[in-house]
Amino acid sequence: MSPAGGPRQLDVSIHEKSYRAASGARLEVLRDLAFTLPAGSVGALVGPSGCGKTTLLRIVTGLDHDFAGKVQLPDHGKFGMVFQEPRLLPWRTVEQNVRLGAPVATAAELDALFGALGLGAHRGHFPGELSLGQARRVALARAFAVKPDLLVLDEPFVSLDAALAAHLRDQLAALVTSRRVTTLLVTHDIDEAVGLADRLFLLSASPAHVVAQVSIPRPRGARTAEELAKIRGEIAGALGKQAV
């Protein structure tokens, strides 16, 4: 944790992270992976599946300390996180789940969040009574309610149908834009990354490192289809080159 008034950006530099496989052999997952994410911006880590993205997030959020390198968190390092699975407490209602994640959130703040995510009618429901899309939105609400210094999203819309994923992506984009929270997003979906992020970090296959960085200067919403297509092409090129 950095002291109050410390650096506001996220600085990650990992020299090496490896696992010991069941056979006893060491399996290198990350190698010389470094990137910097300025305060208030949205960074997307894009890479092939199995390249160690989730491992990287576990290191950033402090769930895994067994690595060589350094992670400098913005401000006080308060996290809001959306895992791949919603990870809600099934025995607590939607509202209790959000409150337990964010005990300091005021009633007005929660009202605004539930409203923005279309969850108003579900506050008293238990997670077992929700669809996957709704549960994902509750997980989003919980992460935002914390008023995090760093919002971390691990493939937040995986296994939703395309229309619903696009709808949730728009809701997320609106929230991220209005709250200016520093956000780190992991995805294998280039459209999702281009639609949400200001800055893309393209990762190689395992052991992963950053092979290219793409900045998208124009604000979300003002991006034309033409520009996005060009960026997508750039990304595909960069990823294609190293995949060979």
Added chain:
Amino acid sequence: MNVALRLISLGLLIAAWYAGSQIAGSRMLPAPQTVGVALWNEAQSGALAFNLGVTLARVAVSFVIAMALGTVLGVAMGRYRLVDRLADSWLVALLNLPALVIIVLAYVWAGLNEPAAIAAVALNKLPNATVTVREGARSLDRQLDEMAQVFNMGRWARLRHVLVPQLAPYLAAAARSGLSLVWKIVLIVELLGRSNGVGFEIGIAFQLFDVTRILAYAIAFVLVMLAIETFLVQPIERHVSRWRPKAA
């Protein structure tokens, strides 16, 4: 419908009892009404309430002690491999030691007194509670643990909202099997070394071959335990599992 079926089943039991008493004779198996009258007389004299109260108090104290220790030990064994390795052989030994041996040894070593009686009952129940809770602790969801850690939830919040709800079904199973086990063992403890309680009364009745009295006390106690199950255990279970989608 449910209630009607229950009443029919209960009526059949009493009818079978009555028929049995006609065949076996009132000395072997007194008729239901005879036992009912005996029950009423015991209740009138105050002896029934006193003995039931004494026995229930012993059940309550030893049950609480066994559940509390069993929960702590079970969680520790389920979560920490070292504790599990250290305590496992003790647990197996205790699980397989006959209840009677524990009771007799407790009385021999500590004397015929109340603490020895309570300790003997609690020790009999402890290994079952521990084993059940250990299963629960082994199946705790690591993903929820990580969630709690990332969101920096406090110790108390984690205990109350993450740990205990996951253990709840195991605690309920331990409590339910425990309650019936504990009261049966309390009766033996009273028979062997106490001078009051339902077990003591049944012991006296046995020496006098007073089957009426034995049945009167047994029925009174079963009714009390049934009331505890219906009005205490089941409502708590319903409340704790209200989040589960309705089924079965």
